[in-house]
Amino acid sequence: EAQVTQNPRYLITVTGKKLTVTCSQNMNHEYMSWYRQDPGLGLRQIYYSMNVEVTDKGDVPEGYKVSRKEKRNFPLILESPSPNQTSLYFCASSLTGQGTNQPQHFGDGTRLSIL
Amino acid sequence: AQSVTQLDSHVSVSEGTPVLLRCNYSSSYSPSLFWYVQHPNKGLQLLLKYTSAATLVKGINGFEAEFKKSETSFHLTKPSAHMSDAAEYFCVVTHAGNMLTFGGGTRLMVKP
Numbered sequence: 001e002a003q004v005t006q007n008p009r010y011l012i013t014v015t016g017k018k019l020t021v022t023c024s025q026n027m028n029h030e031y032m033s034w035y036r037q038d039p040g041l042g043l044r045q046i047y048y049s050m051n052v053e054v055t056d057k058g059d060v061p062e063g064y065k066v067s068r069k070e071k072r073n074f075p076l077i078l079e080s081p082s083p084n085q086t087s088l089y090f091c092a093s094s095l096t097g098q099g100t101n102q103p104q105h106f107g108d109g110t111r112l113s114i115l
Numbered sequence: 116a117q118s119v120t121q122l123d124s125h126v127s128v129s130e131g132t133p134v135l136l137r138c139n140y141s142s143s144y145s146p147s148l149f150w151y152v153q154h155p156n157k158g159l160q161l162l163l164k165y166t167s168a169a170t171l172v173k174g175i176n177g178f179e180a181e182f183k184k185s186e187t188s189f190h191l192t193k194p195s196a197h198m199s200d201a202a203e204y205f206c207v208v209t210h211a212g213n214m215l216t217f218g219g220g221t222r223l224m225v226k227p
Contacts (some may be wrong), residue, residue, distance in 0.1 A: 004158070033215075040124065042205055042217035043159075058214060090158055101147035101166045101209060106158030 002027045006091050006107035013081060014115050021076045021110050023091030031102070032074040032095045033058065034066065036087040037109075043090065049074055081114045088112075117142040120209050121218035129226045134178075136221045138206035148189045149207040150180055153220075159205060176200070187225065194222060198220040201225045 004025045013019055025032065033048035035058075045058030049068040063085055065077040074093075078085060089110045094102035122137040135177040140146060148164045151159040163174025170182045180191045189206060 103161040
């Protein structure tokens with residue numbers, strides 16, 4: 001089954017404790033991205049990757065890191081999480097990123113709470 | 116720069132009545148436009164997309180949207196609401212770069 005898998009689905013942690021949210025897709029997609037969803041703000045793009053070893057900042061990259069060492073994986077790293085990063089996070093992928101007129105395939109989300 | 120405004124944060128309809136979810140956009144380029152639906156505790160699912168072909172776009176589950184360049188609008192409609200349509204809906208615009216911009220979302224409630 002074609003899917004985007006995120007782990008963990010839920011995480012409660014404390015300020016400053018490094019964490020990683022994994023994202024994996026099995027569709028051989030080139031384009032992957034991370035979003036955060038906050039009430040009334042819709043989804044805002046954090047980082048995206050056009051292909052292996054190519055990453056770019058989105059609208060809200062501060063406090064986050066990503067890497068794309070393999071085509072299927074695109075982990076999101078919070079080196080020193082803070083309470084304002086409490087949010088619902090989505091990973092998405094699409095066949096290509098050119099013009100991004102390709103539909104995005106979304107994971108089921110990761111709810112992070114930073115205390 | 117581009118932006119997306121969903122004009123209603125909440126819409127409530129009765130089952131069997133029409134649905135209208137409004138979206139206005141601004142973009143410096145010829146945009147691609149999408150509508151996605153999000154059911155509780157799930158990711159977003161594509162409903163339909165516009166990519167400069169026909170201005171009236173048909174999607175899944177009986178939804179359709181009309182691209183009106185003069186009004187910079189891309190409103191989502193459905194002739195007859197079903198209980199299973201209750202969800203949050205997002206209008207999305209892309210542009211010449213590789214980034215997507217989401218509207219703030221519209222929560223659709225369907226009353227029996």
